[in-house]
Amino acid sequence: MIRVFIICLLFTFSCASVSQKNENNVLTGADQTDLYFPLLANKRVGLTVNHSSLIEKTHLTDTILHSGINLTKVFTPEHGFKGTVSDGAKIDYDSVEAPYELISLYGKNKKPSKEQLKDLDVVVFDIQDVGTRFYTYISTMYYVMEACAENGVPVLILDRPNPNGSYVDGPVLETEFSSFVGIVPIPIVHGMTVGELARMFNEEGWLGNGVKCDLNVINMKNWNHAMPYSLPVKPSPNLPDDLSISLYPSLCLFEGTIMSVGRGTEYAFQQIGHPEYPSAQHSFTPVSREGAKWPPYEDLVCYGKSWIGEKPSYQFSLRPLIDAYAIMEREDFFNDYFKLLAGTDKLQEQIEAGMSEQEIRNSWEDDLTKFKLVREKYLSYK
Structure with a gap:
């Protein structure tokens, strides 16, 4: 109980100082505990979260623990549990005391292992994204979904707004350039929430070997893609506002x-x-x-x-x-x-060749149009 109190106290002070209730009464997936707490009852739960996983001023881990749900493991993305670790830096939880096991999904361990998932009945993903292909939180979601599909563990996504969700733009990734900063064939600005992307990953057969996970998404309320949204906390150390x-x-x-x-x-x-x-x-x-x-x-x-x-x-x-x-x-x-x-590799070649922005844009327009047609099938907030 002492450990629980310490962790809760840390999140209360670190998050409450910058969190604020957003305009338009947007309800994130995490806000709607009545919809997903019943899905977690009597189950061994893993969370994939960071500092942005808030229900107003309270961190999701605190809410889960106080509810009596069996929170067993917490997985974290780049920048760590509190979102303060530098870009690309190693994350080490060996000395951290917590009422659950803390596991970093960054560096050498980007994908949960069979051993890390073996005692879980469900994994919840709740992290604030910013809507670009190279922002690595969606790559972490991809690997969580893939690992859970391979090990028969259901995935629950708690959806959040995309602050860059009002438009789609940029070159579509060519699969030979896939990496942790670009894991699926989507444009630089994809115009989708993590919940919408998760459905796309699953249904388009983009997970490894075409596996599908048992996926459930808790949609938001009172938000759509045309709506401006100011994030209540900075999503990573170098995106301050x-x-x-x-x-x-x-x-x-x-x-x-x-x-x-x-x-x-x-x-x-x-x-x-x-x-x-x-x-x-x-x-x-x-x-x-x-x-x-x-x-x-x-x-x-x-x-x-x-x-x-x-x-x-x-x-x-x-x-x-x-x-x-x-x-x-x-x-x-x-x-x-x-x-x-x-x-x-085309964009660098085009810039070095002195092509105008419009000429470069014209070169990716066909791929962008094809992506938008696929994207349309998965939009939940029109």
Whole structure:
């Protein structure tokens, strides 16, 4: 009981300070305990969660524990249980005391093993996504579904809004470029919630060897794809607010280049820069901080472009990338990671060839149209 109290207290203080009730009375899947608590009664339950798994100001683990449900294991994605671990950093729970087993699904253990699932009757997934293919929470969901399908464990998805859910854009992933930052053939901005995506993964035969999991989704109420939605907590350490989240689909591609996206500052994904950028109109200096240990160009002044203070505009644009490539004039501008983020090798070739944004967009339009037809079958919030 003491351990339970300690964990609950940690989440109460860490989440309550930034959580707030959202507008429009949106009810997430997690909010509707009357719909899924009966499905968990008398079962050994595993949760896939992080700091965003809130019911107003209370973490889902606390609610589950207080209800008397048998919470056995908690799986966590990139950035860890509290969402504070730096991008790509190892997550270690060996010394953490908790009333359940904590297991990281990041690094070498991205997919739950048979041993990790053997004493579970159901796995619940409740994590806030931001609607881009390379945001790894949906890859974690994919592997959870695949592992559960292979081991006969049902999956329950508690759906949440997609803040970038009002549009679909970008190149569709080519399967030869599949990775943890792009695991299925969807565009960079897919315009779907995790619940909608889960149904797509299952029904389109995209899980390994075409397996299907026993899937149940608790849909939201009072939300649709056209509705703006401000997240009550930052979904990961370097997406601090609505502006970063709206720019993330466009600016994340810079992580496959020599440019900094502002990790190690208060305004990550609101600015880009490099120590040799040939303009001093905007500058920032990355420093090591929580959620951004050893950022690119640590302690060096970077010069570049800023969107700080602008109103969020939910759209995908290649303009910043095309412009930065032209300004930097460097053969080493792109690195191998860029092709994985883009989901294709064509985008780099097109930019290097000097194609306009519209010409590049035209090249992916047919694939995007095909995806939208498939997507339509799985939309729950029209």
